[in-house]
Amino acid sequence: MSLRHALLGLLVERTGSGYDLMKLFDTSLASVWPATQSQVYGELNRLDAGGLIEVVAEGARGRKDYGITADGKAELHRWLVENEEHKPQRSEPLLQVFFLGVLAKDEAAARMRRWAELSEAQHQQLVGLREGVDWGEDMLSTGGALALEYGLRLRAMEQEWARWAAERIEQGRS
Amino acid sequence: MSLRHALLGLLVERTGSGYDLMKLFDTSLASVWPATQSQVYGELNRLDAGGLIEVVAEGARGRKDYGITADGKAELHRWLVENEEHKPQRSEPLLQVFFLGVLAKDEAAARMRRWAELSEAQHQQLVGLREGVDWGEDMLSTGGALALEYGLRLRAMEQEWARWAAERIEQGRS
């Protein structure tokens, strides 16, 4: 149940409505923890019912501004320090690589070159995000910058690996 | 629906029962596409019903050996060449990094050092797997080696990044 904690984390810095939070999920958090609108609203109601967040203001169009409670902050902190296992993450593209031997040499190599291109594009996108966002003084910017750096290094690694793999496939070992 | 394709991919090389396939999921595929027993048996029945695989032999203890059909091979090939988007993958640890600003400096740094340790352990585990498995001549070994190399590079990158992040946190920027 990470969505709960993502919401709690976002509400530490500033209060906000479901609508506001959704915008954050579509921008800053899009590459780390995508979420849908129905999910966010549902979870907010559950968090409210559980006393981890509360409605601090009601505005026009049925808008409800939420703020985190003391219980919510405690739960967020617990989650951040306690949960420290890394469970294996499913990757469909990597699963496809596993079965690349089924394809002809040129098909397989093309697949790897395509991966390299995608990684390059994603890398560029992250560079753009780094320039675009105003890295203010708030707490999110601390972790945000670290997460961004992870993404940059990951995509760089993928590019190198994919090109290496493509060449390896083209030379002999198919 | 990648589990279907993982099963198809495994059945290209050799026939096997659900039990046999489960062992592969717990070893070779564990870090790429973990699957549970109930999932595997259920999917095998669905693939059989759909004509993508078929029972080629029945043994003791109700054992059913499956083999891939022509339709199954076609479907596997289609999946391998057609599907080439990389959708963002959720990462709980990375989400936690995003909110690291909530923690005290030393707590946050400890978290990153812990990540570095975990990555190192996983790297070692992969090295062990590389030595342990007999990299025969079959098709799986082709892609398997590439996937393994990905894992090695990923964990190496994570180690460097996590140590860099820990130092950055300890110096000033909290």
Added chain:
DNA sequence: TCCTTCATGTAACCGGTTACATGATTGT
């Protein structure tokens, strides 16, 4: 005989996805 391994299956639950539905407010 008894434990382990082999072998398959069902059912409840949970998080995430897609699609549908509603309506108020603001700006042109």
Added chain:
DNA sequence: ACAATCATGTAACCGGTTACATGAAGGA
């Protein structure tokens, strides 16, 4: 007036997880 944006909600579905259940065959 009309369209775009703001704002929240419901329901069906789907893949994955956990737990339970059953029983045959092989080895000590």
